[in-house]
Amino acid sequence: xxxxxxxxxxxxxxxxxxxxxxxxxxxxxxxxxxxxxxxxxxxxxxxxxxxxxxxxxxxxxxxxxxxxxxxxxxxxxx
Amino acid sequence: xxxxxxxxxxxxxxxxxxxxxxxxxxxxxxxxxxxxxxxxxxxxxxxxxxxxxxxxxxxxxxxxxxxxxxxxxxxxxxxxxxxxxxxxxxxxxxxxxxxxxxxxxxxxxxxxxxxxxxxxxxxxxxxxxxxxxxxxxxxxxxxxxxxxxxxxxxxxxxxxxxxxxxxxxxxxxxxxxxxxxxxxxxxxxxxxx
Numbered sequence: 001x002x003x004x005x006x007x008x009x010x011x012x013x014x015x016x017x018x019x020x021x022x023x024x025x026x027x028x029x030x031x032x033x034x035x036x037x038x039x040x041x042x043x044x045x046x047x048x049x050x051x052x053x054x055x056x057x058x059x060x061x062x063x064x065x066x067x068x069x070x071x072x073x074x075x076x077x078x
Numbered sequence: 079x080x081x082x083x084x085x086x087x088x089x090x091x092x093x094x095x096x097x098x099x100x101x102x103x104x105x106x107x108x109x110x111x112x113x114x115x116x117x118x119x120x121x122x123x124x125x126x127x128x129x130x131x132x133x134x135x136x137x138x139x140x141x142x143x144x145x146x147x148x149x150x151x152x153x154x155x156x157x158x159x160x161x162x163x164x165x166x167x168x169x170x171x172x173x174x175x176x177x178x179x180x181x182x183x184x185x186x187x188x189x190x191x192x193x194x195x196x197x198x199x200x201x202x203x204x205x206x207x208x209x210x211x212x213x214x215x216x217x218x219x220x221x222x223x224x225x226x227x228x229x230x231x232x233x234x235x236x237x238x239x240x241x242x243x244x245x246x247x248x249x250x251x252x253x254x255x256x257x258x259x260x261x262x263x264x265x266x267x268x269x270x271x
Contacts, residue, residue, distance in 0.1 A: 040237070047127075047241050051248035054126045059079055063092035066128055070095040073130040076183060 079125070081209075081223075083253050088125070088211045097189055098124065101134055102216040104181065104191050107156050109219075111149035113139040115204050116220045117229075122242035124211060124218065125249060129238065132188045133180070137196045137204055146170045158191075159184045200265055224255050228262035233269065 033049045036042030054062045080089040092098070101120065108114050118135035141149070150166040153159075158181045163169050172179050178194035196202045207222045220226075223246050230243035247254065 043237070043241060044244065047244050048248055050126070050128050051245055054079070054249060059091040060093055062126055063095070066123075066126060067093060067095040069128055070097050070123065070130050073132075074096040074100075074189060076096070076186060 079249070081250055081253055086209050086222075088209055090124075090211055090213050092124075092126075092213065094213070094215060097131070097134070098213075099215075100183065100189055100191075101218055102213075103156065104134075104153075104158065105136075105218055106216065107152050107158075108136070108138065108149070110152065111145055112141045113205055114219060115208050116218060117204060117226075118234075119238070119242055121220045121226050122230075122245050124220070125246065127242060127245045133190050133192045135178075135192045135194075137201060138193055139205060140195050143167070143170055146173070153181060157184055158182065161187055161190060198269065200262075200269065222258075223250055224258040225262060227254070228259050228266060232263045232266045 031049070031052065034045050036045045079091075081087075082089075094102075097120070101116070101124070105114060105116075114136050116134060116136050119129075119131045120134040123129060123131060147166045147170075150160070150169065160169050161180045161182055162172055163179075169179050173193070173195055176195065176197050178192045180190040180192050182188065182190035196204065204221045204225065207225055208219050209222055211218045211220055227243045227246055230239040230246075
């Protein structure tokens with residue numbers, strides 16, 4: 001039981017350190033979104049910017065952000 | 079996200095949203111009765127596009143009335159209702175006429191699944207031109223990425239559709255078959271609605 005708890009703590013600490021590492025890496029290699037000259041160009045730039053984010057980050061990371069948009073539109077009746 | 083072109087599969091480890099859960103729940107019932115393939119906007123959303131949608135379009139292979147009745151009953155038991163009509167024979171008649179029917183979770187209207195039989199030959203081909211998206215919680219059958227791009231860019235053409243196509247292209251550009259996209263583009267030019 002105690003061994004299991006220690007393993008859990010170690011796992012949590014490892015995940016925490018990984019998360020912090022990802023955050024640091026993000027800051028170091030931060031990319032910027034090029035503003036578009038008009039709405040259409042701006043939207044296209046963002047599609048490319050976001051696609052690049054997806055390619056360079058884990059599925060868990062980008063989907064957590066995307067889910068805010070998708071879930072905000074859905075309200076199931078309890 | 080890993081796309082294996084030869085295996086026609088995408089391995090996706092995303093956190094599911096309510097739309098994904100809705101799609102998985104619905105298709106889990108659907109696939110017991112007929113072949114299906116998801117088309118249109120939800121594909122790009124599943125693959126990360128930052129927008130929402132009110133419906134998920136799906137082609138199903140034609141099935142007999144008896145099989146449809148069983149499917150209808152199972153969907154009902156799984157918590158879905160049809161928002162076009164209540165009686166299965168009436169709902170089936172819409173499908174046979176070539177119109178689409180919509181299912182949502184009971185007591186709600188959005189999001190919904192827009193279900194239809196493919197009419198045109200180019201649409202029927204979608205059943206052979208697909209990709210399986212595998213997630214921990216289940217799998218979904220979607221139309222091929224090239225087909226998605228071609229239809230969005232050269233047939234639907236609205237701004238959101240062009241952006242959906244761009245999203246998929248940006249994600250998978252190294253693995254896409256551009257010859258296939260161009261071939262579909264030519265076929266799409268000949269579609270008469």
